[in-house]
Amino acid sequence: MNRKEGMKVASIVKSFAIAGVDGYLVDVETKTICGQPMISIVGLGDTAIKEAKERVESALNNEDFTFPQKKVVINLAPSDLKKSGSHFDLPIALGLLIETDQLNPKKMEAYGVLGELSLNAKLRTCTGVLPMVIAAKEHGMKNIIVPRENVKEASAVKGMNVYGFNSLKEVVDFLEEKKEYIELDKESMPTNEKKAYLLDFKDVQGQDAMIEYIVIAASGGHNLLMLGTPGCGKSMIAKRIPTILPSMTEEEALEVTKIYSVAGLLRGKQSLIKERPFRAPHHNASTNSLIGGGNNAIPGEISLAHNGVLFLDEIAEFSKNSLEALRQPMEDQVVTISRVKYTNTYPANFMLVAAMNPCPCGYYGKDRCRCSDYEVIKYRQKISGPILDRMDIQKNVNPVDFMELSKDFCGRTSKELRERVEFSKEAI
Incomplete structure (x- = not known):
């Protein structure tokens, strides 16, 4: 997310991937270059990641954000490790907003991001959140953005500030400090507290x-x-x-x-x-x-x-x-x-x-x-x-x-x- 005078470098949003039961850091790098308008996702992503470009484009248009009319290259680094899952949708969308100057890049420096986007820009729950939040903590990160339904799972990791949202618009408004974050009511959240066994x-x-x-x-x-x-x-x-x-x-x-x-x-x-x-x-x-x-x-x-x-x-x-x-x-x-x-x-x-x-x-x-x-x-x-x-x-x-x-x-x-x-x- 650093920008040099006279040359625009790739925007970077921090996200994570899963290897076995452990998470590891992934830099979602976004860069617009001259060429026919299209999105190219590289970095050994699976089919769900390749299909993210359609979901992200629809989500951005649904929220009246400007979609870049250039060729967009998105790299998931490290590029030599295979990655899977739909949770890269939100990091890709935020990277595009930063790259097109619709979001301040400094707002993203302190956050890790996970989340699947619907075509209507709603955030959907994703799998493997817990090991990825643990990986964020191991890399010294304190803040993590996840879908609202994943807040309880992510909150199991002590010492992390977990922010849950229902849509892309809510995430952008929070990062731009247009709206104050409203914490999820702990009493209304589902819980797995120990219950009496039905069998004895x-x-x-x-x-x-x-x-x-x-x-x-x-x-x-x-x-x-x-x-x-x-x-x-x-x-x-x-x-x-x-x-x-x-x-x-x-x-x-x-x-x-x-x-x-x-x-x-x-x-x-x-x-x-x-x-x-x-x-x-x-x-x-x-x-x-x-x-x-x-x-x-x-x-x-x-x-x-x-x-x-x-x-x-x-x-x-x-x-x-x-x-x-x-x-x-x-x-x-x-x-x-x-x-x-x-x-x-x-x-x-x-x-x-x-x-x-x-x-x-x-x-x-x-x-x-x-x-x-x-x-x-x-x-x-x-x-x-x-x-x-x-x-x-x-x-x-x-x-x-x-x-x-x-x-x-x-x-x-x-x-x-x-x-x-x-x-x-x-x-x-």
Whole structure:
């Protein structure tokens, strides 16, 4: 944004991009040169970035700003790193306004900018805001401009002044000091404050021995395999495990929220995730959805379960390739996804909880079972030795006689079990 007499240099607006779950600084450089009116965006941007020129032109015309009748070159520096996302719309629009002397360049020196523009110049929420705001703080920036709906997410980073707006016009009026910024009402903002769990271990009857194993697994973060007949309570128990895990630290909450932000799963929540995640993919899930992948190498289920629980119900029904792909992440607690255009490393420190039947029909050892020995062996061999070796606790879950269930039963609550788990963690 520096200008020299006799020569007009490129305008620069500070923005950010994502590499894995970390953000990095991007200079959005804008320069008008002689030539046929058009916009050329360079710097290894994806399709969403290339399409920004139509959105930006429409937004500027909608707000009665003058669109330059020259060739416009926009460079996203560093130019050797691939970039994706629609959040460069607002930085590009502001760069064009600076380049055409419709906005004072000095106004932008203290701000980082993120935001997608609609054709009507409205600001839309974008993904990956949290790691990008963290990157802004690491680069010594104090002020960040984001869409109004991303304010809560961005505000999770302490020490940053977050400004949220609904339109391009509001941003320009604020920067030109035409209007005073009105802070978002904290009480009206959606929140993820810790709530009481709907599930509780007090509902589990007749599985006292299994619950003891669960407490041990939760205390040490051990992987767990439960074998039992259908209806014995394996899934019921597994879904309640997050309710007894220790509370996440602020650092752990930031790690989890960054992953969900990059994956685009924070829309409408806009807050730190304070409860440990619980992921339960279906057994027909592909290897890419489980480990991570796709064209942009996005996080998979094992990363979304970071610092929480990954529950594989009917684990023997998962494809062999998907299960074998878990071996390295379970050992290293990170997963590296390589694609032609992207190579990203995501954290994957999760507690694996798996459930399976003892045989194809599920009633091994009972009169109703008609499975042959060969079928039983073949079924159990779907889980390879290396995977079983990583399952620290393997326990048979016995069925509970329905006639022995009591309406007046009052088992140990999740709160009581959590206190035991936290006491064990502190004692280690």
